[in-house]
Amino acid sequence: MSVVKKTLREKTEQFHRYHVKGTPLILVNVWDAGSAQTIQSTGATAIATGSWSVAAAHGEQDGEALPFSSVLANLARITSSVDLPVTVDIEGGYGRSVSEIRRNVLLVIEHGAVGINIEDQLPSGDGIYNIEEQVMRLGAAREAAEQAGIPLFINARTDLFLQHAAEQHNDTLINNALTRCKAYAEAGASGIFVPGLQDQRLIQELCEHSPLPVNVMVTAQKPSPQQLAALGVARISYGPYPYLQVMEHLRMLGRSILTAL
Numbered sequence: 517m518s519v520v521k522k523t524l525r526e527k528t529e530q531f532h533r534y535h536v537k538g539t540p541l542i543l544v545n546v547w548d549a550g551s552a553q554t555i556q557s558t559g560a561t562a563i564a565t566g567s568w569s570v571a572a573a574h575g576e577q578d579g580e581a582l583p584f585s586s587v588l589a590n591l592a593r594i595t596s597s598v599d600l601p602v603t604v605d606i607e608g609g610y611g612r613s614v615s616e617i618r619r620n621v622l623l624v625i626e627h628g629a630v631g632i633n634i635e636d637q638l639p640s641g642d643g644i645y646n647i648e649e650q651v652m653r654l655g656a657a658r659e660a661a662e663q664a665g666i667p668l669f670i671n672a673r674t675d676l677f678l679q680h681a682a683e684q685h686n687d688t689l690i691n692n693a694l695t696r697c698k699a700y701a702e703a704g705a706s707g708i709f710v711p712g713l714q715d716q717r718l719i720q721e722l723c724e725h726s727p728l729p730v731n732v733m734v735t736a737q738k739p740s741p742q743q744l745a746a747l748g749v750a751r752i753s754y755g756p757y758p759y760l761q762v763m764e765h766l767r768m769l770g771r772s773i774l775t776a777l
Contacts, residue, residue: 528630569759595628603631614656621660631669658704672705677712723748
């Protein structure tokens with residue numbers, strides 16, 4: 517095994533260990549090498565990209581509008597500029613077939629990623645893959661990781677909660693999510709990501725019954741990281757929030773400079 521591959525494998529194994537129920541990994545999502553270096557300097561233990569922020573930083577919309585070649589080039593700049601494990605958001609995998617998923621996952625590993633986010637939302641954004649198809653896609657991602665000899669952290673994102681309004685989040689939806697979670701785990705997923713879910717009772721129910729570490733995205737002041745930890749969450753991410761805050765600060769700074777005279 518080459519030194520580079522051994523180092524990547526060690527980082528990947530380390531990244532897996534950071535996912536502890538009740539003591540969550542905190543990820544402040546970045547969008548380029550500069551933002552990754554800044555977050556590393558704050559004492560972060562890992563780096564994660566967010567597809568929305570990466571696309572916006574390139575002047576594109578989220579939803580795989582940014583070419584995959586640009587995603588890879590951006591990933592390469594990030595992994596070469598920081599020492600921390602880096603996980604990359606590849607949305608739906610930039611492909612529907614298992615062969616496309618396998619190829620693309622091999623490419624992100626070659627570019628230094630220790631993990632991926634891969635979602636079950638259809639490319640159109642309208643609806644989600646049925647369980648059987650998503651299981652095959654996740655299985656292809658795991659096969660690619662095994663082929664590369666890297667225990668890639670596959671964070672299986674389900675868009676069930678984003679596809680339903682908050683007032684429709686209930687036990688039935690949690691049961692649906694758990695059905696997917698168990699199937700995804702059997703297919704080789706390492707974690708389950710549930711963006712859009714904020715109800716504390718439902719988060720706790722999911723954490724208690726999920727066979728996988730649960731990742732929640734913070735989109736409001738509540739639940740707080742402390743509350744999420746108490747509920748059993750193993751990973752907390754911030755999605756587009758850091759990018760939006762930085763851009764708002766830049767907007768205000770620009771306005772103050774340009775109106776100073």
